Amino acid sequence: MTLPLNDAGAVRFGDAPLRIEDVVALSQRRSAAVLSEDPEFRARITRGADFLDRVLREDGVIYGVTTGYGDSCTVNIPMDLVAELPHHLYTYHGCGLGRFLDPQETRAVLAARLASLSRGMSGVSLGLLQGLEQLLVHDVLPMIPAEGSVGASGDLTPLSYVAAVLCGEREVLHAGRRRPAAEALAEIGLTPLQLRPKEGLAIMNGTAVMTALACLAWDRADYLCRMATRLTAFNVLASDGNAHHFDEVLFAAKPHPGQSRIAARLRHDLHSDRPPRNEQRLQDRYSLRCAPHVIGVVEDALPFFRQLIETELNSANDNPLIDPEREQILHGGHFYGGHIAFAMDGLKNAIANLADLLDRQMALLVDTRFNHGLPSNLSAAPSHRAAINHGLKALQISVSAWTAEALKLTMPASVFSRSTECHNQDKVSMGTISARDCLRVIELTEQVVAALLIVARQGIELRRRAGGLAVFGDEAAAMYEDLCQRIPLVQEDRALDGELRQLCEWQREQVWDLYGHD
Incomplete structure (x- = not known):
């Protein structure tokens, strides 16, 4: 990057x-x-x-x-x-x-x-x-x-x-x-x-510790926002979904800038200017149709959170402050981390919603009642081996666990002020706890994304075999082909933990360039 x-x-x-x-x-x-x-x-x-x-x-x-x-x-x-x-x-x-x-x-x-x-x-x-x-x-x-x-x-x-x-x-x-x-x-x-x-x-x-953690959290959250968008595009393709849910005129009618930007990225990935393929299914379920509305909250919040974090980063925030020009000693409370606490509480809420969105998308793709003709649990086992192979059954359980934990951590830390130090520090920010919570929510969501990368690799290949896959945008196609080189298709049951850890590491390294600086 x-x-x-x-x-x-x-x-x-x-x-x-x-x-x-x-x-x-x-x-x-x-x-x-x-x-x-x-x-x-x-x-x-x-x-x-x-x-x-x-x-x-x-x-x-x-x-x-x-x-x-x-x-x-x-x-x-x-x-x-x-x-x-x-x-x-x-x-x-x-x-x-x-x-x-x-x-x-x-x-x-x-x-x-x-x-x-x-x-x-x-x-x-x-x-x-x-x-x-x-x-x-x-x-x-x-x-x-x-x-x-x-x-x-x-x-x-x-x-x-x-x-x-x-x-x-x-x-x-x-x-x-x-x-x-x-x-x-x-x-x-x-x-x-x-x-x-x-x-x-x-x-x-x-406020150096909370601010430092907030900088790292913001950077990872921005990448997660982009990953959730690309994965949504992959999952629309894997489920043979309706790409016209992201129509430009449609989103001009509700013009949140970040939400509109997410829809534009999806249109780019899905080549959705082509005529509709699936006339029988007018509306996909919410986790696909409303993805720009969920991811768009993060995209719209990130600039505001950046402003709060960078203002704190570039501030004098101890006490007392010394004005060397007027030669004054100024006693105040700039050590209070309320802006960082608010940013981190808000960011962890928005990111946990990304985990929940992707968890719901996965639930559709592994279930034969909702995946429109794909094998159960996205198993790629040949028919004579299908009875003993389980595909991504256990992975879906793990994704639910990680998502539930992320959602549990969205309780705002900033409202749990405690009076300390003989009531001198009688109203405190809890900003560092908020930042640590936010990083944990991000870590759990990165684990969900790692699983969904395996889901996308599996689901798109199975859709191709069924002969029903639409055309990718160039960048999405390149990422998918790279993913195929990194992650073998799951045909026979195998432990996935090593690959999941590696996928988490690749996210931290931001190895895929997602949408440039649009």
Whole structure:
């Protein structure tokens, strides 16, 4: 997939806003992280840190610098202990549990935090930004537990593992193995940081984890939207369906832009400008006829969700913020991840509906009452072997299981705010939980798509044998022929789990170019 990067082979921090595609490219090691050399950018970063130093020398009261954190903000920190406070912040937040973020997710977190701190309103030093840059450059990845954030004050607990690693503590994944952070930093020539007074808070008090996961979720959801469209075209052909359900004039009467775009893609795949073949069946069942209306919700929602995610990605979202121009310290709540929570809750709902749509399409295709002349369970076994072969019977059961689990996870996490930390954090976003849920729904839907790719490969071949297949569009035909090379026809019963895993991996790699940039 060709991505619009900021520079050839590099994503530059501090020069221009980042896009979702930049974070994805960094997460996959297809681009390098580069901190801007622009003198004005570097001067702005330095001014913010110098202003904080001056306020500190003049005995100013700065939240999280000369006071405790959260509910402890009324506790004044003696000047001889101020330097130790950031160390205590990341130390006591070392209580995350659950799985560790995978390498792609972790790189995305580092990118999201660096993007935010590069806004120049967090009072951090250039050395801290360079430290984050070097973790990305050398692929030194903090071991970040996925669970423990309520999404305000940002992703405190998971981001404490980033702060600790920059200081040479805890563990990292580097060169393919888990090892002590201090050992990996020494190997790449990076001196552990002694965090300046606000730097622990600046690293941790933000929305980097939820935003990073949201970038990855958006990218995978966009591809799933395209896959669901192509699979619908395949399934219309396999079921000998009516391609005229996607007529241009019909969709002009209900002109949601994304829905209309899905219908146009289907027309392109199905060559539906040809005369109708099947005069007896005027209307297919809803999972085929209404596919643009289901997939179109995702297509129409994606630009809105992109705007929410990219605005968060390019924001200063810790507290307090430092205005180096007016020399002001601004106390607020930009660590609240409500926009990401809303985007992820909405996206997981829309994606789960794709799983449900494809599950229903499969149910039609394996059932002789509804598949218009195809064999039961799409078995391709010869007649003398048919009695002992079961086709895709078990695969349909698994698809139902994955779909049910995806649908179960659509409960919005953002409405489950819990009052925490002595009622200081009394309204929280749950954005990171929403993002993790969304990624799980996406994973389950990718499994459904993997199964439907086998269904399409099987169903279209069986329709061809029956002599009833219409003509593909060129791109759809090319993808189908490629699929046939990758997945053998299921004639004798065989275990499909290895092929399903490979199909899931190919989706993650986006090996099929679907509809370009229409």
